[in-house]
Amino acid sequence: METVGRILLVEDDPKDTELTMTALEEYNLSNEVVVASDGEEALDYLYYRGKFQRRSGDNPAVMLLDLKLPKIDGLEVLQQVKADDKLKMIPVVVLTSSREERDMVSSYRLGVNAYVVKPVDFHEFVNAIKELGVFWAIINEPPPGSMRKK
Amino acid sequence: MARGKTFSAKIPLELQRYGLAVSSVAIAFGISLFLYNNKFEGVEFPLFLVAVAVTVWYAGVGPAILALLLSSLTFNYYFTEPRYSFYVNRSDLPYYVVFVLFALLITWFAAIRRRVERNLVESRDELQREVAIRTQQANLLNLTHDTIFVRDMNDVITYWNRGAQELYGWTAEEAIGNRSHDLLKTIFPAPADERVHDRVEAIRTEFLRMGRWDGELRQTKADGTEVVVSSRWSLQRDERGNPIAVLETNNDVTERKRREDEIRGLNQQLARRSTELEGTNKELEAFAYSISHDLRAPLRHMVGYTELLQKHAAPTTDDKGRRYMLTILDAAKRMGTLIDDLLAFSRIGRAETRETMVSLDQLVKEVQSELMHDTEGRNLIWKVGTLPDLYGDRSMLKLVLVNLVSNAVKFTRTRSSPEIEIGSNEVKSDGVVVFVRDNGVGFDMKYVNKLFGVFQRLHRVDEFEGTGIGLATVQRIIHRHGGRVWAEGHVGSGATFYLSLPKP
Numbered sequence: 001m002e003t004v005g006r007i008l009l010v011e012d013d014p015k016d017t018e019l020t021m022t023a024l025e026e027y028n029l030s031n032e033v034v035v036a037s038d039g040e041e042a043l044d045y046l047y048y049r050g051k052f053q054r055r056s057g058d059n060p061a062v063m064l065l066d067l068k069l070p071k072i073d074g075l076e077v078l079q080q081v082k083a084d085d086k087l088k089m090i091p092v093v094v095l096t097s098s099r100e101e102r103d104m105v106s107s108y109r110l111g112v113n114a115y116v117v118k119p120v121d122f123h124e125f126v127n128a129i130k131e132l133g134v135f136w137a138i139i140n141e142p143p144p145g146s147m148r149k150k
Numbered sequence: 151m152a153r154g155k156t157f158s159a160k161i162p163l164e165l166q167r168y169g170l171a172v173s174s175v176a177i178a179f180g181i182s183l184f185l186y187n188n189k190f191e192g193v194e195f196p197l198f199l200v201a202v203a204v205t206v207w208y209a210g211v212g213p214a215i216l217a218l219l220l221s222s223l224t225f226n227y228y229f230t231e232p233r234y235s236f237y238v239n240r241s242d243l244p245y246y247v248v249f250v251l252f253a254l255l256i257t258w259f260a261a262i263r264r265r266v267e268r269n270l271v272e273s274r275d276e277l278q279r280e281v282a283i284r285t286q287q288a289n290l291l292n293l294t295h296d297t298i299f300v301r302d303m304n305d306v307i308t309y310w311n312r313g314a315q316e317l318y319g320w321t322a323e324e325a326i327g328n329r330s331h332d333l334l335k336t337i338f339p340a341p342a343d344e345r346v347h348d349r350v351e352a353i354r355t356e357f358l359r360m361g362r363w364d365g366e367l368r369q370t371k372a373d374g375t376e377v378v379v380s381s382r383w384s385l386q387r388d389e390r391g392n393p394i395a396v397l398e399t400n401n402d403v404t405e406r407k408r409r410e411d412e413i414r415g416l417n418q419q420l421a422r423r424s425t426e427l428e429g430t431n432k433e434l435e436a437f438a439y440s441i442s443h444d445l446r447a448p449l450r451h452m453v454g455y456t457e458l459l460q461k462h463a464a465p466t467t468d469d470k471g472r473r474y475m476l477t478i479l480d481a482a483k484r485m486g487t488l489i490d491d492l493l494a495f496s497r498i499g500r501a502e503t504r505e506t507m508v509s510l511d512q513l514v515k516e517v518q519s520e521l522m523h524d525t526e527g528r529n530l531i532w533k534v535g536t537l538p539d540l541y542g543d544r545s546m547l548k549l550v551l552v553n554l555v556s557n558a559v560k561f562t563r564t565r566s567s568p569e570i571e572i573g574s575n576e577v578k579s580d581g582v583v584v585f586v587r588d589n590g591v592g593f594d595m596k597y598v599n600k601l602f603g604v605f606q607r608l609h610r611v612d613e614f615e616g617t618g619i620g621l622a623t624v625q626r627i628i629h630r631h632g633g634r635v636w637a638e639g640h641v642g643s644g645a646t647f648y649l650s651l652p653k654p
Contacts (some may be wrong), residue, residue: 013447019454068443097446099493100439120450120486122457 005061005137007033010042010077011095012069016118020064023129029137034060039072043080046087059090059143062136067096067103075106082111089143091136171213174201175220179228186229194229195249202253206260214257221253222246297379297400303393305329317379317402319372330398337368358393361385366403378407431500438496445489452482484617491619494549495604498626503543505631507654510537510551510584513544514572517551524559528568535573538582541654546627553620554586554647560614561590561645581633581652589644593637601637624649 007029011017017035024030036042044050046059063081067074074094081087093114094107104115116132119125136142161169178201182194198221206214227234230242238246291298292312300309307330310322318325318334325333331350338349357363364382371377379400386395456478463471514534518525540547555570562568571587593601593608600606602625607618621635624647628635632652639645 013451015451015455016447019451019458022458096443097450098439098442099490100442118446118450120446120453120483122450122454125450125454 004029004032005140005142006057007133007137008036008042008045008060008063009033010036010039010063010065010069010074012037012066016066019122019125020129023126024133026126027130027133029133032137038070039074039077042077043072046081046090059087061140061142062091062093062132064093064095064132067094067098067107075103075110078107078110078112091140091142093132093136095132167209167213168216170209171205171217172220174204175217175224177201178221179224183228194225198225199249199253199256203256203260206257210264211257211261214253214260218250218253218257222250225249297402299325299330299398301330301396301398303395305331307333308395314400317371317377317400318369334369339365339367357383357385357396361387366407367400369400376404377402378404434496435500438493438500441489442493446486449482449486449489453479453486456482488617488619491617491623495619495623495626498546498623498630501546503546503630505542505654506544508540508542508544508547510540510547510574513548513551514555516548517555520552521556521559524556528563530559530562531567531569533569533571533573535571537572537574537584538576540582540584540651542631542651543627546630550624550627550649551586553624554649557620557647558586558588558590558645560616561592562588563614564591565589577650581650583648583650585646585648587644587646592641592643592645593639594641595639598637598639602635621647 007024009017009020011020014037017037021030021033024033034045036045041050041052042063042065045052045055048055065074065077069077074096078092078094081090081092088111091113092111093116094103094112095116095118096103097118099117107115114132116128119128175198178194178197182197185191185193201221202214202217205217223236226236226238226246230245231239288309288311291309294311295313295316296311297313297317298309298311299307299314301307307326307328310320310325314325315321320333330336338353340349353363353365362382362384364380367379367381369377369379380403381401382399384397384399385393386397388394456475460467460472460475467475511534514537518532555572558570559568562570569589572585573587574582574584577583591609591614597608600608602621603618604622605618606622607616609616625635628649628651633650635647635649637645637647
């Protein structure tokens, strides 16, 4: 079987999380998904803090990041990740409702690897998530030191 | 000499002077001889002295020496023993010496006096010339309407022209002798350097150093009203370089100042308004941002879960149930389109335009190919004329064309031989006019005013789909480009939409 990279999904809305997981399930990618429900938890995961203090393994193969998040918002998480030498190699995909140009510009300025607007249409949404999952967790060779499962 | 000329210009001046010497000695000799013969002795000596004195007084030193010589000889020849000879007794010698010394003394005094007199006359003449020039200058200064006055180094006014009288209301007689800054209650401008405490002293120091100063002063007129003047000072120095007077020229700028203040006030008001507007704009932007984020998420969930429900409950759902779910999906998608269109519409007002020359021909081709899947399979006839280049924001102009052409495609759907014409003509007053004409369902001209409003629709959704934002977007874009839009139509026989753009 192919190797599957770990996906860190940063999403505060449980409905969005469920829809995303449903889409990923179709490709058997959901087992390797870790969900962080706000920016703080995402950083806790990356820095082995809080409830992720004892987690095992390396960096995720990809981080799917929502922008509007409680506590620490997506752009701030992105900024911290890209400013940290140990984390900056993690591919980050912004996955957001907004098509606002300034969000897009700020994200790319901070070094985001991809920017995806969640489509309203469910089929398009499922396709987008599937393609993202397949590309980043399977096709893409993640940087050294990422979690992969045979 | 001036006096010589008055009594005879013909006799040479030298001859007149020496003639006076000879004649005064002759007269003294005549009187002495007459008195001597009448037994009055001892008068001849002072008489000759008088002759010498008169000569030196009126004719100068040279003739006086001649008179002295002649007097001595005459005196010796006629009045001393032995008479009628030039022989001089030893005992008489001191007599002559005293006479000569005395005469020389008189001559010397007279010469000094003459020199002093000449100097006095010269300086008087000079003074008169000076006064004449000054008077003329003063008269000239009085001719100008500028306010000019002179003050000495103690600020006391010494000259006051007519312009000053007109501006301040005091006559020269009233003003001269007053200290100018007291009379005018002058208020000096605040110094640029805040560390300077005594602004008057600072100005005075600078003025003495540079020899000139200009600035704006507030002063008070005789009637108590305040006046703002643009003031220029020039320093006058004497020949040793000591400052002696200040020439102050003032121009009344009260009215100009008032207008400047008014303009400044208006500008401040404008700045305030624009800050307010900016604030409103920011609020709007935040509003749009929040719509973009928060309004789409629930929609996505509605669609997503309905789809999941469709799949999950398919075996147990009847036709009615399936139709309900489809309706929910339709409604949610329509809401999504509305939000997207509305956001795009609001973005037009906020986005910056990047204006370039845009080929309308090229734009039409792009739009046609984008609408391909709506037009495929229909025998749509395109009539595209020669199209000009437009000056504007390419993506915005394209959005205009997409909206107009897709409307034309949409509203000709019910026609068996649909036709869409795109053309342009140039009108002098309007610049370039572009039109999109179709032979579709058209509209009633009495609703023409509603066409370009947001959410205004002239058809039911089940007839023709749409959000009612397309033409509002068109109008907004064209207005931002400084042009205008209008339309013509008839129910059942098509519509024409026009837009005009100013030439660059």
